[in-house]
Amino acid sequence: MPDSKSKEAAPAPDAQAAPLEKPLREVHWLLPQRVRQLERFGLSTVGDLLTHFPRRYEDRRQFDSFPRDESEKPVCVCGLVTKTAAKRFGGWRRMFEVTLTDAREESTHAFTGSLVCRWFNVHFVQKMIATGHRLVVYGRPKRRGKQIVIDHPEFEVVENDEEVSIHLKRIVPIHPATEGITSRMLRSWIYRLLQELPPGAGIESPLPSTLAQLSYPDALRGVHFPEDNDALEAARRELVLAEFFEMQLYVAARRAETVTRPGEPHCGPGRLLEKLHDALPFPLTGAQKRAIEEIRADLATSRPMNRLLHGDVGSGKTLVALSAMLLAVEAGFQAALMAPTQILADQHFLNFKRLLEPLGVRVALRTGARQEDTALPLFDEQAWTAAIRDEDNQRRAGLLKQRDDEPQILVGTHALLYEGVRFSRLGLAVIDEQHKFGVMQRAALMRQPVMPDVLVMTATPIPRTLTMTVFGDLDVSTLDELPANRGRIVTAARDASKLPDAIAFIQKHLAEGRQVYVVYPLIEESAKLEAKAAAAEYEKWKTAFAPYRCELLHGRIAPDEKDAIMERFRKNESQVLVATTVIEVGIDVPNATIMLIENAERFGLAQLHQLRGRVGRGQHKSYCILIHNADTPEGLEKMKTLEATCDGFEIAEADLRLRGPGDLLGTAQSGLPPLKLGDVIADAQLMRMARKAATAIFASDPHLAKPEHRRFKKMLAEQRKLILSQVS
Numbered sequence: 001m002p003d004s005k006s007k008e009a010a011p012a013p014d015a016q017a018a019p020l021e022k023p024l025r026e027v028h029w030l031l032p033q034r035v036r037q038l039e040r041f042g043l044s045t046v047g048d049l050l051t052h053f054p055r056r057y058e059d060r061r062q063f064d065s066f067p068r069d070e071s072e073k074p075v076c077v078c079g080l081v082t083k084t085a086a087k088r089f090g091g092w093r094r095m096f097e098v099t100l101t102d103a104r105e106e107s108t109h110a111f112t113g114s115l116v117c118r119w120f121n122v123h124f125v126q127k128m129i130a131t132g133h134r135l136v137v138y139g140r141p142k143r144r145g146k147q148i149v150i151d152h153p154e155f156e157v158v159e160n161d162e163e164v165s166i167h168l169k170r171i172v173p174i175h176p177a178t179e180g181i182t183s184r185m186l187r188s189w190i191y192r193l194l195q196e197l198p199p200g201a202g203i204e205s206p207l208p209s210t211l212a213q214l215s216y217p218d219a220l221r222g223v224h225f226p227e228d229n230d231a232l233e234a235a236r237r238e239l240v241l242a243e244f245f246e247m248q249l250y251v252a253a254r255r256a257e258t259v260t261r262p263g264e265p266h267c268g269p270g271r272l273l274e275k276l277h278d279a280l281p282f283p284l285t286g287a288q289k290r291a292i293e294e295i296r297a298d299l300a301t302s303r304p305m306n307r308l309l310h311g312d313v314g315s316g317k318t319l320v321a322l323s324a325m326l327l328a329v330e331a332g333f334q335a336a337l338m339a340p341t342q343i344l345a346d347q348h349f350l351n352f353k354r355l356l357e358p359l360g361v362r363v364a365l366r367t368g369a370r371q372e373d374t375a376l377p378l379f380d381e382q383a384w385t386a387a388i389r390d391e392d393n394q395r396r397a398g399l400l401k402q403r404d405d406e407p408q409i410l411v412g413t414h415a416l417l418y419e420g421v422r423f424s425r426l427g428l429a430v431i432d433e434q435h436k437f438g439v440m441q442r443a444a445l446m447r448q449p450v451m452p453d454v455l456v457m458t459a460t461p462i463p464r465t466l467t468m469t470v471f472g473d474l475d476v477s478t479l480d481e482l483p484a485n486r487g488r489i490v491t492a493a494r495d496a497s498k499l500p501d502a503i504a505f506i507q508k509h510l511a512e513g514r515q516v517y518v519v520y521p522l523i524e525e526s527a528k529l530e531a532k533a534a535a536a537e538y539e540k541w542k543t544a545f546a547p548y549r550c551e552l553l554h555g556r557i558a559p560d561e562k563d564a565i566m567e568r569f570r571k572n573e574s575q576v577l578v579a580t581t582v583i584e585v586g587i588d589v590p591n592a593t594i595m596l597i598e599n600a601e602r603f604g605l606a607q608l609h610q611l612r613g614r615v616g617r618g619q620h621k622s623y624c625i626l627i628h629n630a631d632t633p634e635g636l637e638k639m640k641t642l643e644a645t646c647d648g649f650e651i652a653e654a655d656l657r658l659r660g661p662g663d664l665l666g667t668a669q670s671g672l673p674p675l676k677l678g679d680v681i682a683d684a685q686l687m688r689m690a691r692k693a694a695t696a697i698f699a700s701d702p703h704l705a706k707p708e709h710r711r712f713k714k715m716l717a718e719q720r721k722l723i724l725s726q727v728s
Helices: 032-040 046-050 123-128 183-195 216-224 229-260 271-279 286-299 317-330 342-359 381-389 393-399 439-446 496-511 534-544 559-570 605-612 633-644 648-659 684-700 707-727
Strands: 056-059 075-089 093-102 115-120 134-139 142-144 147-151 154-158 171-174 306-311 334-338 363-366 409-412 426-431 453-458 475-479 489-495 515-519 550-553 576-579 592-598 622-628
Touching: 046 183, 093 123, 093 134, 115 134, 134 147, 154 183, 171 183, 183 216, 216 229, 229 684, 271 317, 271 342, 286 306, 286 317, 286 453, 286 475, 306 317, 317 334, 317 342, 317 426, 317 453, 317 475, 342 363, 342 409, 342 559, 489 496, 489 633, 496 515, 496 592, 496 622, 515 534, 534 550, 534 576, 550 559, 592 605, 605 622, 605 633, 605 648, 622 633, 633 648
Parallel strands: 115 147, 306 453, 306 475, 334 409, 334 426, 363 409, 426 453, 489 622, 515 576, 515 592, 550 576, 592 622
Antiparallel strands: 056 171, 075 093, 075 134, 093 115, 134 154, 142 147
């Protein structure tokens, strides 16, 4: 945390409190240059700055002792600069070195050693530190010969100015900083803004009175400048609970909106369903039967279904979805399935045609590149609306009867949203691999005169902590069993030096008639990333696996050529498929029993599990070989987890622990307010409290008519406006 003295911290506080909505441009003691820097950092109002929460704290009431040896744990020490030196090494590289001695007032100087701090090629640091400065540094000490060294420590120059009480002798917040704005500056500005909030500043807590324990201004003061650890915990609890409550209000509002939208039953008697299941060469699992019955119950009611179907790779979600679609078709409605990629849409289309043609069900394909079977007619919106308002069910059925040449099931990609496709009577919308789509796209497919039932699917099992958040507005069906005929997958993580052994192993299995995937993180080599690329490595594999046919597949290949490549691989006309993550979901080739993933450390844990799920889809024993250069604890933990288990639910929990919920709680995908302070894993109990309170409020007051909810009603209106602008 490089720092210089904050020039802006001088004038007396304003007598009038600044509301949270007040632009920083109107805070007279902030210089215009600083305001512009803050705005580039995403902080434009007083509220933005006051909710820019610390990323950690330093207890400067008593600093750590100077380290005598290296340690895995960082230390925070206060020292006096006794020596500085600028050095060159390696030709053009520079190093700035500072020697510190203990500057604690309570130091007895029993330990007279020193600490060396070094910065490499960070030229501006040399301009900020001089002999005689008092320095607070934070970092991990290492031993270098006889010296104890901290490389690139966070640091702060302690000035003997009027603000010293803000930066020393207290629990000090360390805020995320940016170019030109240091943590010390942010600390000074936030401290001053909080001082300018008088008692009863008119800032209402977003929490209902049953949950609130502190006033909102007091909670803000406590989280930025706590008196002690207990006060910090109380303030953090209040603000996290407020964040979670706001999120759960959104979730409850989305659920309430779905319930109040007009809908109708979409469930036939099930004769087509029975014929499909009787024709299958294998029995359904207990989990599949349970999920189908849950969906069937939803389809039979007039309340629009909004259900998540999740389970492990290969647990049979597509068959459950197809069963639901047949129930809707048998009731006289159309069903649509939206897939994230052309390859997956093509595969669903071909599988559905194979299974449904004997039943006389018409299936069509709509993607950006391909259209197969009869074109969909435009629906007559005026006639539809009139029919909905008419209580005569017979008249409605007569008006909306499907033509004999219309597709009953439509499979497509994003083209279902944007290619001018209209549905004559959409009863069920299925969204496959829903995490590939945003909430706006989901809303677009649901935007019909009468809301269809909606089933969203994911092959990434969702930890319970996230089903309360991102998917809190959905009912959940879980597939926690795998079909009995699935082959076992053996996973082995090996460093890059073992690649020749892996090649020999693959050659043996190719000779036995099996097929192989070789997966890379990149299509082409990159100067910025040290990772192998599929296109560059393809020729190597052609030579290594000759005379077996080897082909290359990635996202830039033309759709028709992709289809041809995949069809040859399905028919075993090619034996090795060198690919990127374009094969991550939905590819089903039972004879492909080996997957080799290069630079496995470049992939996420859940993504590696998804890729691994492309093998083990038949009765043969299968193998996943992870070739990696992992040298971090997180990377090695990822490899060990994949070797230890093939259970997608265990992997989902491990992935959440390793990566945190940030990616899964992205506002672009979920439509939820972002979390600044809360952690859905560590604070799961607070999330449950917030969910219970929000659900109770909507149960008693679905329209949020009470005055205490005005702030939320405004935010909800803004969210609705955003959704409409995206889908119109």
